[in-house]
Amino acid sequence: MADNQVAVVVVAGGRGLRAGGDRPKQYRLLGHAPMLRQSLEIFTRHAEVSLVQPVIHRDDESQFRNAANGLDVLTPAFGGATRQESVCAGLEALAPHRPAVVLIHDAARPFASEILISRAIAAGRGGAAIPGIAVSDTIKEVDADNRVVHTPERARLRAVQTPQAFDFELILAAHRRAREAGRTDFTDDGALAEWAGLPVAVFEGETGNIKMTTQQDFARHEARELAALGDIRVGSGYDVHAFTQGDHVWLGGLKIPHTQGVVGHSDADVVLHAAVDAILGALADGDIGAHFPPSDPQWKGASSDRFLKFAVERLAARGGRLMHLDVTVVCEAPKVGPHRDAMRQRIAEIAGIAVDRVAVKATTSEKMGFTGRCEGLVAYATATVRLPWESP
The missing domain is CATH 3.90.550.10 (Spore Coat Polysaccharide Biosynthesis Protein SpsA; Chain A)
Incomplete structure (x- = not known):
């Protein structure tokens, strides 16, 4: 013994x-x-x-x-x-x-x-x-x-x-x-x-x-936790990637078959990239490029779930909580609807929040602009966070 x-x-x-x-x-x-x-x-x-x-x-x-x-x-x-x-x-x-x-x-x-x-x-x-x-x-x-x-x-x-x-x-x-x-x-x-x-x-x-x-x-x-988190903030994020030759795209942490791929240093997941910038924006903590510069070879081909986990950890380190994440994808193709619920589940898993705190929406640009010409795709994200209140 x-x-x-x-x-x-x-x-x-x-x-x-x-x-x-x-x-x-x-x-x-x-x-x-x-x-x-x-x-x-x-x-x-x-x-x-x-x-x-x-x-x-x-x-x-x-x-x-x-x-x-x-x-x-x-x-x-x-x-x-x-x-x-x-x-x-x-x-x-x-x-x-x-x-x-x-x-x-x-x-x-x-x-x-x-x-x-x-x-x-x-x-x-x-x-x-x-x-x-x-x-x-x-x-x-x-x-x-x-x-x-x-x-x-x-x-x-x-x-x-x-x-x-x-x-x-x-x-x-x-x-x-x-x-x-x-x-x-x-x-x-x-x-x-x-x-x-x-x-x-x-x-x-x-x-x-x-x-x-x-x-x-x-x-x-x-309720007790939220009562202690009185500083409510909202951040926005935006990301865009051009199409190139390939057979899939990454969206919301999912590998989705498509007739094209996308150009990007990492896996070019516009949904997760926009979400990362939204969280960092709510924290006034730079953007994804500042923390994961495309000039750094270690991020070549990197899975974007690492970036989202990083942003959530930055929030948690300040005693904060991610309350809601709202994402809109703009593209003519691939179709987002069949993958929406799986995307929400995957984003919730990565971010460590309940799936009912994640919204994923999709729309087209009615054949207008570069997304309308199927030259690329765009994602917008809005993150709502709560932080401990700090006196000015």
Whole structure:
């Protein structure tokens, strides 16, 4: 066993149906990143944590790879039908590493602070410890008919959170015992530890360490974030490329078959180039040519998704959020309509925003001008961003 090695099991195998949306809640965006990524990052950044073991649903491998891209985490374990089975799978995956302490954390709690994690690690070296906060409401115990049968003493109650911390060998043995006994219904590892006879201590939790459970939780979080972003800005972008010999064009991050290609130093994606300039314009941060000059050979043939990611990262570095991106393509051909929804989806993926925050429209120039003569194509973009308010 590593004397001081600390590992973390991040449980992300559930379906999160109460949160609504078109994907499990752990992959929904909070700001510019999936919630799971934020829950993993708080541990990968912590100086005392050596190993981060994700546990995911078997059907979510692709979403997980996107969410965890670039993070120093272990290969995910696959969860079971219950949270307890998923935690056990994570512990078994860590068994060859034999850490001294393990923290068990729900991916739906992405706001745990570095201080809370440090408290958990210190408390876990004593055997078993869980974070809790004092209950401010009076709690009633009711029967099957919703009649009050008991009012517990409020001063003795705690609302329990994660990360919960344990001596690794003790909690692994407890989970194995529960599995052998046919117990798979524990929703809390502290309760499982109690069942196994382990003394469980409570250390101070955090009121900000909330669990994202319902659609209302996500709505409240976004409302709080937006309330802090009072500086609303709009930027515009424009790009044009001439047609040349070829068999495809790049538009909105998609390779679209066509009877011609386009002239450009990179992949000449007018949609993404216009979007980049719109975001940079809202930031008053130059233009695409200033950051990616065509005179620089490293950008020859480069995929324009790199440029859009760069612009979004510049926005995020200033604490801002991309609220909406509106693009209009002007050309006689190729036809944009059949690809519109796929374009919106691809742009949303690159920019890290919801697809309903991306609009793609197309029109012709009624046979007039260079676009009307099929000599090239044009894209216009408008980006709406929100930044933290700064006094003049």
